[in-house]
Amino acid sequence: MKIIIRNSSPDPIYKQISDQLRGMIITGELKSGEALPSIRNLARDLRISVITTKRSYEDLEREGFLETVGGKGTFVAPQNREFIKEQKLKIIEAKLFEAVDEARMLGLKKNELKEMLDALYE
């Protein structure tokens, strides 16, 4: 498990952690049932505060990626294929939206953007 925190990032640290963990769960790098380090361990190793790591885990629990078993620790929640697909689609949609935004700023027409996408797909 690799987590990198950038102080220069505009994103708060808790978000940088949850984004990276979420990414690893979606790509299958972290498998369901796998144990995660405790919030205190993770905070010590990343040299950040306990509350920050706690918040990252809580966010991912709320989203259904992690689950905490009292007294045992935090684990990757069993992932439903449909759910993961949905999450991935969301990511693709967000990236496409970004591309559309950039294209608009440049004054690119819809067709021109489609042509670009076609070319990239081949």
Add this chain to the structure above:
Amino acid sequence: MTKILEINGVSKEFKGFKLDNITFTLDKGYIMGFIGPNGAGKTTTIRLIMNLLKKDSGEIKIFGMDNVTDEVPIKDRIGFVYEENYFYEHLTVNKMKEIIAPFYSRWDDNKFNEYCGKFELTPKKKIRDLSKGTKMKFSLAIALSHNAELLILDEPTSGLDPVFRDKLMDILREEIQDENKSIIFSTHITSDLEKIADYITFINNGRIVFSNQKDILLENYKIIKGDTGILTEEIRKELLGIKENKFGFEALCDYEKQSIFSKFEVMTEKPSLEQMMVYLSGKL
């Protein structure tokens, strides 16, 4: 969550200074940074917690007990480091330790020796021959060697170089791994707290300006930079502190208020704790 430390409406008045109705709490298992400019009341607050000063009013509870009536059992469970040296200068490190150790029911000599090694403390050296930094390391070794559940550190890093300060932060992180310990730590070197602290309490002119989770605090404010021309009276009123020069201004602003700049070209940044302390101290 269990409260380790509760300070409730505490006041103390001296000639020319008043600690005014301060309130904050610290939960078990967390680290609180206690920040403020010189003379803001940090050391006074700590001396009140340690019952070295008598408060005029209010209540201080440590481990759920009153800090005056239960002083002895409380202090057995506290490790403290004061800014100034309070050891007998003519004694050796080892002799001084032998005097202090019997006061603590859970003194751990192995742990003390371990820290002496880590901190490169020579047991046979006299206290007066130690450098300022090494004296600080000695106090720390004492504070960490009796299984204290609350560490109270008053400016522990002020005489220390960055390399040892970094090491100290690692030691403190290690101390809170077992979830039962809490640390309150006053400093004006806010970079030490930027990462490690869970909570920040900011005191200024004897009053608590805020006491909250560090992450929440840092999200509540923004630094705005831009051209001085856009600072109308209305905008100035909304800002929490402004620094200006002929090239532009820099100001601290509530996160929610940053929309007042939506029509202008400004740069926004996350504030550091130091910037928050400078702007909120009202002494620009």
